[in-house]
Amino acid sequence: MTASGGSIRVKNRTARWLTEVFQPPVVVSLQLLISPLAEAGFPGSIGYGALAALFVCVVPLVVLLVLVRLGKVTDHHVSDRKQRAPVLLMALASIGVGLLVLSAVDAPSSVVAMVLAVVGGVAVLAAVSPFWKMSGHAAAMSCAAVVSVLMLGPAWAPLLLLVPAVSWSRVVLRAHTLAQVVAGSLFGGVVMAGIWWLLRSWLVG
Numbered sequence: 001m002t003a004s005g006g007s008i009r010v011k012n013r014t015a016r017w018l019t020e021v022f023q024p025p026v027v028v029s030l031q032l033l034i035s036p037l038a039e040a041g042f043p044g045s046i047g048y049g050a051l052a053a054l055f056v057c058v059v060p061l062v063v064l065l066v067l068v069r070l071g072k073v074t075d076h077h078v079s080d081r082k083q084r085a086p087v088l089l090m091a092l093a094s095i096g097v098g099l100l101v102l103s104a105v106d107a108p109s110s111v112v113a114m115v116l117a118v119v120g121g122v123a124v125l126a127a128v129s130p131f132w133k134m135s136g137h138a139a140a141m142s143c144a145a146v147v148s149v150l151m152l153g154p155a156w157a158p159l160l161l162l163v164p165a166v167s168w169s170r171v172v173l174r175a176h177t178l179a180q181v182v183a184g185s186l187f188g189g190v191v192m193a194g195i196w197w198l199l200r201s202w203l204v205g
Helices: 003-021 024-038 046-069 081-104 109-128 136-152 154-172 178-203
Strands: none
Touching (some): 003 154, 024 046, 024 136, 046 081, 046 109, 081 109, 136 154, 136 178
């Protein structure tokens, strides 16, 4: 094996690792788990974040994996752009049920605000997907990193370095173009995190 060949293998292996470890269901689940931090009662209220993660991430991921196994979807990253809208609509349906459950159990407003921010992101991705493959990985990572800094303080700013790292992995694996990961990063970090900030200010105070 040549040195260049070995370098390419290491680069691809690193990109796959970043893509799998920081895939949207994982990142958003962690984001939802810490969402109760915005209000008093944490960590006792972390169960509400876990309940939100169940409907926002776990249920859609399980359904997606079943669809992949049945051959209805190419892979768990939904690489085929044409398959993205139906999958994202399925996720929105699960999130909708989750919001009803969270309302029924009187979940903290901070958790509801985070879920609604995710709803906004998923809805836009679903609308855009038939025409353009904006990176969900980059959007989720950017939103989570920005929200974490806003919620926990400047000491967590190094998390922002994960945004270009995850974006790089998607380009290396040829899952997205540079424009698609840049658009996803800006959308997650500005729009989705902005929705969360506004809702948090309105609902939580």
